[in-house]
Amino acid sequence: MKKLFALFGVALLASFVLAWWMDYNREWKKYQHSFFQMELSLAKTEREKEAVREQSVEIKGYWLEDIDRVDRCITCHLGVSDPRLKTAKQPFKTHPAIPEHPFDEFGCTLCHQGQGRATTVETAHGYVERWPEPMLKGVYLQSACARCHEPQTLTAAPVLMAGAKAFDQFGCRACHKTAGRGGDIGPDLTRAGRLSIEYLQESIVNPKANDPKSIMPKLPLSQEQVQALVVYMFSQKDEKPLPGLMPPPKAPAPAPTPAPVPTSASE
């Protein structure tokens, strides 16, 4: 009996130590430590160095009350608003400044998608099961603009615009509906953005691939047009725009705001 007590006592203690270590040893801390190292090497004056040393290791994030979002991406992407880090490697690279979309008002995931609340690389980028919005890569990022902007005239997102124009040009609406407009012969595409990029691409290039009974013709599309259409289709999510973030109609664009001040959450 005494031996059993000793055995399980030690095992229990070991399990508690393991629990502490697994809770303490979080992935993001590694990134913060190497970021501070890098900042320290970039610091020129003693005062700058002191400022770096004073930073504490903690979870950082944008708390966007108006749109009910918490984006903790800057826990690792610490250099987004540091202009010295334009050539740094991810996750520390500077984010191009977009004056109309200040980070502290728009956050990150509104455009990039992914899981803003998460604090590990894989879960935050959203390439995990049970997270419907994985991070958008490359030209597909442009599909996010359509949530608030009209794609037909959005020159800042050329691929999305090309996709929207191709959709009209090839007469897709003869058969397909988007947002209540269009024919009934093919499937309603109002929520096509919930399908995967691969599925959308396949359905456009080879309509019979996913539905053998499909009567949709194979359209004479160039590679670029296919991609543009996929981006446009991927933007169809039937989500409401966020009125709080829209500039007042016909008002001048808001003046560039200074670099965002990260709100930090305690660990």
Place this chain on the structure above:
Amino acid sequence: MNRDVRYGSQTLGRLLNWVTSFPVNIWKSIIRHGYPDNDRDRSEMMFQNVFLHIMPVRVSLNSLKASFTMGLGVLAGLLFIILTITGVLLMFYYVPDVRRAYLDMKDLEFVVSYGMLLRNMHRWGAHLMVAVVFLHLCRVFLTGSYKPPREFNWLIGVLLFIVTLLLSFTGYLLPWDQLAFWAITVGTNIGRSAPILGDMISYLLLGGNIVGQNSLLRFYVLHIMVLPLAAIVLMAIHFWRIRKDGGLSRPEEDTFPLKPQPAQVFVKNPHKTYGLMMFMAGTSPGVDKGPDNTVFSVPHLLMRLLLLSMVLTLVITVFSLFINAPLEELANPALTPNPSKAPWYFLGLQEMVSWGRPIWGGVIAPGLIVLGLLLIPYLDRSKKGIGVWFSPQRKLACTLFVIFAVAMIVAIVIGTFMRGPNWGFYWPWQPWPY
């Protein structure tokens, strides 16, 4: 001067006395018995400690056998404690608001210290508790322990089983993900097939016709307040009644198994009165009998309890460190997963519902099961085969019960692992069509 010195040394002595006795007198005001290395203090320990008081002073060797109880009742009680502690800590981080509940789950996982561990321990502990309480019920049946005088305690036990299921069911909704939303939708729909009352009960429980904010709040209040209180009251009665019914059941010949030897028999002293026995049922004190088959609860029962709680904590902690509780997408009333499944312990019922008219699987079968369980000790009133596993005198009863239990388990296994889209049958290794 001499007087002064004496006076001074007296004060010093008092002060010294006060200092040296300081921690001891506080300790003695709390614990009034000595170290339990003698039979008197071992008894006092049970008399004077409100927590240890649920244990008897002496306990039958038969009740201590792991092969008899398998520790299942104790495990269920310990799980309730673990779930209470983890549950209270989780309550600090959780708001039962449909806009926040799911996000609170994410924050528990990603930001709260030990948040995921707490959630895992609570989730796996709850599943384990349902299983352990069911196995405890099986143990009590198969050892004939519900027979007189323990009929009422069996009744309380069945109620505790139902409360455990309801606790687990109400907790299932709280994460507010697809799994939670649709499991509760399916679960309440099973009950809805009852005539007249079904719709009313489901409306009352959900606070509406579908699962929504009202349901979340109601389930939360039931889960953290009403049902735990009910469980605590029922447990108090359950434990108290064990003692009043003479401890755990054991075979009759086991109570005084040793043949009385003249030297060991406790003989009535003509100059003493034995008043207490007048108030006790039966012939409890061993007057005119040989030594009984018991040992002191300290250390034999107490140490087993502590060891079992250590093993249980270890198992749940390590399991929870490595295996995460499921969390699906945010609840979406417009997107029904196919198949939608009730929590696993109701999948036997869902399986039955799928066979024919829902009223059979949804109302009549569970109603009969509960009613049958409650009535068992009043239908089977024979006093034979108490305190023995699979007593040869109870062949029919044990066979029927095992068939019932195995049928429930098989239905649950089929419902959990072999039902795919549109409730079609698929082997676990068979891929689903999409």
